[in-house]
Structures are given as C-alpha cells and as structure tokens.
Amino acid sequence: MDDMTSIDAPAVRAMGVAVTEIGDQIAEAAAVIPGWEYQGQRAVDGSTLCADQMSLTAMYWQVTLDGLGGLVRDYGGELRTAAGDFVATDQSAADRIQVAGKPG
Template sequence: MPRTEIDVPALTRMGDAVGQVAARLRETSERVDGWSHEGGRAVEGSITCSQMAGVAYDWFLELGQLADEVQRYGDDLKRTAADYRAYDELTARQLRQIH
C-alpha cells in the first residue's frame, strides 16, 4: 500500500528554513543598496561610478523581490503543513463520531 502521510513537523521546518534564506536575501539586498549609494559618490562625476551605482540599485530591487518570493514559498509550506494537520484532525474527529 502506498504511503500518503505528510510529515507535518518536517514540512514546517522546511518552511522555516526557506524563511531564513529569504531573510538572508533581504539582508544582502540591503547591503547592496548601501553600495549603490556609496558607488555614486566614489568619484565625483564619474559615469562608470554612477552606472555601477545604478546596477547595484537594480540588484537591490531584484534581490528584494526574490526575497519576497522565497518568503511566500516558505509561508506556503508552513500554511500547507498547518492545513494538513487541521484537516487530518477534523477527519479523525469525524471518524471517531461514526464509530
């Protein structure tokens, strides 16, 4: 018989781990944003410095968006675990009432 159970604690731990990855991405994004401000002032009037500052700002935005997506994925894993547990408990209560 195929096994169909869901390891709810493991799924919740995965969601937490994914959330930690999102937090690290967010921290990296904020550090990159700091570099975008510094790069623009590195050499007064330098086109290269201002272009690099622009690229750093673009990376700041991209990493921030990625962090948001990863966080949503981690939250979805935890919500799925909680939903599974709740449905499993509901089904168990219903089965106890039948017998």
C-alpha cells in the same frame, strides 16, 4: 507493500521555516548593496568609474534581490500554512471517524 501516503506536517513546517530564513538572508544581502557603486574605484590602475552606471546597476541588483527574498519568504510562509492545513485536515478526518463509530 505500503499503499498509504502520509505527510510529515512537522517536517513541512520545518522546511517552511528554513525557506523563510533563506528569504531573510537574501533580503539582508540586498540591504547592503547601496554604496557598492564606489567599490570599483581604482580597482585597476588607470581605471575610471562611471558612478552613475554603477549606482544604477547596484539599485537594479538590490531591487532584484529584495524581490527574490520576498518570493522565497512567501514560499516559506505557504509551506508553514500547508503544514497547518495538513494537521487540521487530519484532525477533522479523525473526528469524523470517531463520531461515525459511536452508536446514535
């Protein structure tokens, strides 16, 4: 039974990059929302469009998606930072072990 725990820093870094890319995609989706308020015109025969309400709804949806994109991008950055911290901590421990093993 292997009691060792290890962290695959390159995998964590890759996850961070992937998460950041998803955050970028969410932000890109938010960027195209302006103008949606007119997409419902004549959707159904006899329908009317309340441009003010559609505009307000589109704006809220854009703000919400843009905020979500930022949160996801930040999480991706935190994963990449954690991966760097794992590598630095491992290197520091290895350096201390090497120094401890040398006669003084």
